[in-house]
Amino acid sequence: MEVMNETVTLTNKDKFLSHFDLIDFSMDEDFSSDARKEAMELIQWLDFPTSKAEYWKYTRVNKIIKGNYKVSAPENEIEIDLSVPSKNCIVLINGYFSEELSFFDKTEGIEFSSLSDAKKSNSILGEKFNSLVKKDEIFADINSAYHQDGAFMHVAKNVQVEEPYYILNLVDDSNIVSNPRNFIFIEQGANAKAVLKTINTGNTGSFTNMVSEIFVEKNAQFEINKIQDEAEDSFQIATEQVVQGDDSTFKINTFTLNGAIVRNNLNIDSLGKNTMTYLNGLYPLKGKQHVDNHTYLLHREPNGESHELYKGIMGDSSTGVFNGKVFVHKEAQKTNAFQSNANIVMTDTATINSKPELEIYADDVKCSHGSTTGQLDKEALFYLRARGLSKDSARAVLVNAFASDVIEHIGVEAVKDEIEKYIDDNYHGIK
């Protein structure tokens, strides 16, 4: 880092980056140190986005970057019930790996560990680490430069595993800034599932800047369920960079339950032929939450299929942003791409900005996109009330029904139960 003259006024960027000054990266492996150096270089040339940048038009990052944060590895023991329906769980606390809380069940053909452990020995990492991240995105670069730790998952060729692998990201202090970094590699013909969950333990004013690189090789299948449950005044920017090989299937379900500002950057590069991609999202918002889902799906090769379904339930004074772009390369003939964003606006003060986009350069494709925003169906509400359901119950029943086709996509029973319960509890649903 440059040495600052004390009389020089610090920019927002300098102030923000100074939070990371005290982290010691000297033990890092060479390839990772190189990646950090490269990212730090890039950051020098980049600025935080303003609303003038199309990609960030509806989400202002000012509040995020002006926070007064600290980087801190937890010292005290954490009392939290982390019971997950899995024998494999990596726990990160404030971005640091918790050996104490994590647990593993060694399975033939599956490597599941902290990223820092994997960096020491894994050759795939040496070769592929930081290869997918977009270099011109400052938040992704900040993660590349300053990440403390994260999860590493490698499923070997043709290994099939039904049990979900859990990555829990705990923020266990106030005003924590962290850069969790995950690397997932699913080899040819393998099949696996993961759950990536951010948990708030009742603290305030934190910022999680997470990046996950995900490789789904030829004929492999991978499903990831992302649950974002930040504190209500905390921030999260989550970036997933995904590549898919021939005949592979990738599914991501994103559930944004809490957080003041949550931004998801989902970038899928469908490099292979005959790929199948599912992008689903549900954002039941309340208070002054602001949730922005940006998805980018690139079909490069023929016979790919993608289904995108994002649904929002906008309460109170919440704001939702959906920007989904599907790009069909001219080589990608016979692509089927379907995209849908539906929103229920429950109040006069909630807002949604929805922009589905298709950019198609092939001539033999089936693509559709649609966006609907409305209130709960008045006829249906009246019908249910006329049969004796209270107004609250009738609304809850309709909200449940609205969310159900996203929830149906969840391939992990425990996650399905959790999201259903969340909707039930928050909208007084029927049991």
Add this chain to the structure above:
Amino acid sequence: MDKKIKGIEFLIALFRMIKIKNLHASIEGTEILRGINLEVKAGEVHAIMGPNGSGKSTLASVLAGRDEYEVTEGSVDFLDEDLLDMEPEDRSRAGLFLAFQYPVEIPGVSNINFLKTAINEAREKRGEDPMAAKDFLKRVKEKSKLVELDGRLANRSVNEGFSGGEKKRNEIFQMAMLDPKLSVLDETDSGLDIDALRIVANGVNELKTKDNASIVITHYQRLLDYIVPDYVHVLYKGKIVKTGPKELALELEEKGYEWIFKELEAVSA
């Protein structure tokens, strides 16, 4: 309402289901109902007929509590309570049932689950325990048989993908599940083939007791071959202009409505 009723009046009140007095209602400033008077007692079936636009469905909607309609004058007593002062769900819980002319499709909402919620919310309001799952399922089985509704349909999303006939049968199935005191059937016969009509009517007849009553709103006399009314009322321009026995329906079928309207004009001239 005047509670000081004595002797014979008390007995009448006991059997009285609903008393509609000089009911006026409008939608977006247009008056549709212009002074309806109607009294229905327990054990009775009343048919309301009339040409399109006469206010039949508006009457049904106002009784069920649809809030697009504004009641500008008059009163409705339902089992000694002020019906117009009640929320739609409270009207249902008090024993009023509206079979919709156009039953709403509600994807993702299970027919059975929502009925269970409806029944149990009503029981909770009355201070009763929820219905045991076993009893509920027994009732579902029994009542779906009544309208020949396939068990699979009963378990599906409310009306989703149902044929017109299945939707109307589902209405009567729900009516049977909720066991109302007063049922208002809003053009339940419209769009039904003769088999569906027979099934629907049979369901209604099976549910009839000396303690409940029905108001059957229809455009055609055909339904009244199956559901035999005690009274037939003719609605015209928002008022009941003629009341007669069941034979009146046949007369209307044969001669249309014109003769009644001519009679009316002759009187007012």
